[in-house]
Amino acid sequence: MKTKLAMATLAAMVAAAPAMAELTFTALSYRTGPYAANGIPFADGYEDYFTLLNERDGGIGGEPIRLVECETGYNTEKGVECYESTKGEGALVYQPLSTGITYQLIPKATADGIPVHSMGYGRTSAKNGEVFQYIFNYPANYWDGASVAIKHLLDVNGGDLSGKKIALVYHNSAYGKEPIRTLEVLAEKHGYELTLLPVDHPGQEQKSQWLQIRRDRPDHVIMWGWGVMNQVAIQEAVNIRFPMENFIGIWWSGSENDVLPAGDGADGYKALTFHNLGSDYPLFDDIQTHVVDKGLAAGAGDQIGTVLYNRGLYAAMLAAEAARTAQEIHGVSAITAEQMRDGMENLVMTEEKMAALGLPNFGPEFSVSCQNHGGDGYAAVAQWDADAGEFTLITDYMQSDQDVILPLVAEDSAAYAQEAGITPGCK
Amino acid sequence: MFYREAGDFKTTYVDDGQTFPIKFDRFRYYIVLAVAFGIIPFLINDYWANAVFLPFLIYAIAAIGLNILVGYCGQVSLGTGGFMAVGAYACYKLMTAFPDVSMFIHVILAGGITAAVGVLFGLPSLRIKGFYLAVATLAAQFFLVWLFNRVSWFYNYSASGQISAPERTVAGVAITGPEAPAWAAYLFCLVFVTASAIIARNLTRGAMGRKWMAIRDMDIAAEIIGVNPLTAKLSAFAVSSFFVGIAGALFFAVYLGAVEVGEVFGIQKSFLVLFMVIIGGLGSIFGSFAGAAFLVLLPVLLKNVLVGQMGWATDLAAHFEFMIVGGLIVLFLIAEPHGLAQLWRVTKEKLRLWPFPH
Numbered sequence: 001m002k003t004k005l006a007m008a009t010l011a012a013m014v015a016a017a018p019a020m021a022e023l024t025f026t027a028l029s030y031r032t033g034p035y036a037a038n039g040i041p042f043a044d045g046y047e048d049y050f051t052l053l054n055e056r057d058g059g060i061g062g063e064p065i066r067l068v069e070c071e072t073g074y075n076t077e078k079g080v081e082c083y084e085s086t087k088g089e090g091a092l093v094y095q096p097l098s099t100g101i102t103y104q105l106i107p108k109a110t111a112d113g114i115p116v117h118s119m120g121y122g123r124t125s126a127k128n129g130e131v132f133q134y135i136f137n138y139p140a141n142y143w144d145g146a147s148v149a150i151k152h153l154l155d156v157n158g159g160d161l162s163g164k165k166i167a168l169v170y171h172n173s174a175y176g177k178e179p180i181r182t183l184e185v186l187a188e189k190h191g192y193e194l195t196l197l198p199v200d201h202p203g204q205e206q207k208s209q210w211l212q213i214r215r216d217r218p219d220h221v222i223m224w225g226w227g228v229m230n231q232v233a234i235q236e237a238v239n240i241r242f243p244m245e246n247f248i249g250i251w252w253s254g255s256e257n258d259v260l261p262a263g264d265g266a267d268g269y270k271a272l273t274f275h276n277l278g279s280d281y282p283l284f285d286d287i288q289t290h291v292v293d294k295g296l297a298a299g300a301g302d303q304i305g306t307v308l309y310n311r312g313l314y315a316a317m318l319a320a321e322a323a324r325t326a327q328e329i330h331g332v333s334a335i336t337a338e339q340m341r342d343g344m345e346n347l348v349m350t351e352e353k354m355a356a357l358g359l360p361n362f363g364p365e366f367s368v369s370c371q372n373h374g375g376d377g378y379a380a381v382a383q384w385d386a387d388a389g390e391f392t393l394i395t396d397y398m399q400s401d402q403d404v405i406l407p408l409v410a411e412d413s414a415a416y417a418q419e420a421g422i423t424p425g426c427k
Numbered sequence: 428m429f430y431r432e433a434g435d436f437k438t439t440y441v442d443d444g445q446t447f448p449i450k451f452d453r454f455r456y457y458i459v460l461a462v463a464f465g466i467i468p469f470l471i472n473d474y475w476a477n478a479v480f481l482p483f484l485i486y487a488i489a490a491i492g493l494n495i496l497v498g499y500c501g502q503v504s505l506g507t508g509g510f511m512a513v514g515a516y517a518c519y520k521l522m523t524a525f526p527d528v529s530m531f532i533h534v535i536l537a538g539g540i541t542a543a544v545g546v547l548f549g550l551p552s553l554r555i556k557g558f559y560l561a562v563a564t565l566a567a568q569f570f571l572v573w574l575f576n577r578v579s580w581f582y583n584y585s586a587s588g589q590i591s592a593p594e595r596t597v598a599g600v601a602i603t604g605p606e607a608p609a610w611a612a613y614l615f616c617l618v619f620v621t622a623s624a625i626i627a628r629n630l631t632r633g634a635m636g637r638k639w640m641a642i643r644d645m646d647i648a649a650e651i652i653g654v655n656p657l658t659a660k661l662s663a664f665a666v667s668s669f670f671v672g673i674a675g676a677l678f679f680a681v682y683l684g685a686v687e688v689g690e691v692f693g694i695q696k697s698f699l700v701l702f703m704v705i706i707g708g709l710g711s712i713f714g715s716f717a718g719a720a721f722l723v724l725l726p727v728l729l730k731n732v733l734v735g736q737m738g739w740a741t742d743l744a745a746h747f748e749f750m751i752v753g754g755l756i757v758l759f760l761i762a763e764p765h766g767l768a769q770l771w772r773v774t775k776e777k778l779r780l781w782p783f784p785h
Contacts, residue, residue: 032742032749039744069741070734070741071734071742073689076687077482080478080535080682081478081730084473084477085474087473087474094727100589100685100691103587107604107605107684107685108684111605111606172689173588174587175587175686175691176589201689299742339759367643412586415585419591419593420591420593420594
């Protein structure tokens with residue numbers, strides 16, 4: 001055991017050798033484990049974007065990018081190991097892509113002064129930047145998602161949901177429980193009846209939940225699922241002939257992996273998204289030239305243009321833009337994690353900026369501020385077309401019901417501030 | 428050569444009955460303790476604490492606990508994850524209810540609460556045995572996880588159902604929370620590991636341990652010679668759950684800091700600790716450490732070697748990690764079905780005679 005330890009020491013010391021004059025980004029990815037099918041495209045997109053910047057522009061603001069990937073397997077313990085091992089390498093920002101790991105990193109990263117960008121996941125009340133100074137969850141969070149889903153249902157039902165029955169099928173974890181409070185408040189406001197149907201990790205067994213749906217006949221089903229749970233849920237919905245257009249998933253339940261196994265039956269399934277889909281953007285040509293053709297594509301290189309690939313790409317783009325903003329603010333190219341935080345807090349995404357990057361109209365416009373780390377809560381609804389084999393947007397970006405969300409955020413973040421002994425304030 | 432036993436005479440029963448009767452072993456034990464308490468705390472950093480030592484020490488406590496039940500008393504349990512969850516949630520409730528009390532007391536009380544729960548779920552062991560008992564403890568595992576997910580009182584009604592450890596101190600030094608220094612967290616766990624190992628070792632070689640082993644070897648014969656199966660089995664469940672509860676409390680409060688019951692204390696945790704016990708060696712305290720080291724440290728080591736030094740892709744390395752660890756488990760169990768502890772025992776027998784075996 002002692003030799004093992006000695007070897008581990010050696011290995012860790014070699015692994016932790018510092019690299020100077022580079023912008024270090026980390027990808028806590030999961031290409032293995034029960035959620036790998038969703039983790040791989042995201043990780044590929046994230047990696048490819050940075051490879052593109054390195055190959056095409058020589059990095060950000062002249063600084064080459066070093067991407068350190070660490071495999072978490074969606075496992076919290078491995079996530080801790082990954083965080084600790086990459087922290088020493090000067091990581092600028094963390095994107096854990098796991099609500100569980102995010103919860104763990106919130107206090108740790110805050111103490112270490114490294115920002116976390118939990119894009120569309122993690123703790124919703126991190127929107128309140130006065131309490132969560134190092135945590136960002138722009139452009140949209142789960143409560144926005146819940147509200148936009150209800151908004152869409154209002155549109156579909158002519159503006160009136162009173163007396164309707166809505167069921168929430170959710171992953172029985174911190175992630176899946178996030179929307180419940182919002183949906184309950186919205187239920188009071190709009191007069192629908194909410195049924196909660198938890199599904200235990202990993203979600204392969206959902207017979208009883210869908211039996212209950214078949215018996216209760218809710219008008220709409222909203223789903224908060226991830227990994228294999230999505231595929232099973234959509235298959236079960238097909239099996240009980242639940243009308244697909246009445247079935248809406250959160251953005252993590254709307255990738256090709258989720259609908260393809262159900263075949264034609266999944267046609268018409270809806271899912272939310274906070275960025276655009278497909279590969280019909282100038283940036284993708286650059287990826288083809290500078291990344292794929294040079295044989296530098298991450299992973300197997302077969303995910304380009306899928307929903308989650310685009311999301312990984314979008315996350316990397318936001319991180320790169322935040323780094324650029326930080327460079328502008330501080331006037332240095334080799335930024336630190338602390339400066340990266342300032343960049344994130346002053347990030348402004350406009351249509352011109354996205355068009356200049358080769359991603360016109362790719363996501364909603366938003367700006368981040370000290371008070372608001374969560375963007376403006378815009379999301380759109382996409383629908384699966386089984387014949388064409390793609391998700392297409394069927395609505396414009398809609399803003400969530402801020403009257404409902406903001407008080408909830410204030411309440412939850414105040415509770416956290418009290419629990420963790422934080423005095424809210426801007427840096 | 429290594430062992431020079433000539434002249435090492437025992438003149439009292441106390442000397443003869445000590446834990447490490449061989450001088451060389453005893454000195455090695457003192458050196459390990461001296462390094463662990465006297466040197467490592469000064470060298471440790473966040474990575475070493477959080478990625479290597481804390482998980483190793485905490486899993487070692489859990490493995491010692493389970494070893495008492497499975498290895499010494501012969502009662503198969505698949506409820507370890509659930510019992511660790513009891514320890515974690517008990518610790519959380521205590522930490523939030525009594526913020527001014529020292530962490531030592533919280534952790535020990537959490538162990539006590541887990542012991543009570545363990546006794547409760549141990550009651551079926553009086554009627555059912557073997558695989559059937561394994562199934563009954565499996566029920567405990569699922570029930571406890573469900574309970575902590577379902578009843579919001581346990582997680583203080585937080586929206587997400589997560590519990591996170593606030594900052595708590597021992598003698599003014601933060602032990603939990605993000606600001607806790609690495610050495611403090613490490614020493615805190617080390618104290619518990621050392622105490623657990625010493626207590627477990629002394630329990631198992633005393634009257635209580637002999638009763639457990641009698642039950643394990645043949646419960647009817649044990650009853651005939653006057654061992655009360657009720658007290659023997661329930662005491663094994665209590666002591667085992669006490670240690671497992673302490674491990675769960677430390678796992679949540681010191682190591683992870685935030686926990687979601689289904690993910691962290693699920694059935695896979697029960698299996699992991701059971702594998703540690705089986706690979707390390709049933710009925711051996713050293714085996715608990717060896718098993719924990721094997722299953723906690725080896726993957727970290729492999730990751731550092733494969734990804735950090737050889738520059739492999741992370742997914743490839745992760746897959747190879749599974750294959751290598753799995754292959755080694757099979758290899759070890761073929762070479763020595765009684766675990767790493769037995770391997771060590773055999774080696775030691777040889778070393779004591781070496782280089783003159785005849």
